[in-house]
Amino acid sequence: xxxxxxxxxxxxxxxxxxxxxxxxxxxxxxxxxxxxxxxxxxxxxxxxxxxxxxxxxx
Numbered sequence: 001x002x003x004x005x006x007x008x009x010x011x012x013x014x015x016x017x018x019x020x021x022x023x024x025x026x027x028x029x030x031x032x033x034x035x036x037x038x039x040x041x042x043x044x045x046x047x048x049x050x051x052x053x054x055x056x057x058x
Contacts, residue, residue: 003052003055003056004056006052007052007056014046017038018042020038021035021039024038
């Protein structure tokens, strides 16, 4: 898998996590622990995308 393909796959995961966070927040009693976990994972993916973009731009 090329770096560009990997970045695109990570972007898709990032979008899925954003959707999951929105769905959890829409529930009558959102699970704060689940939201926190999803947000942490989303941030990790964003950091990985940023790192890969930096590496591929050199």
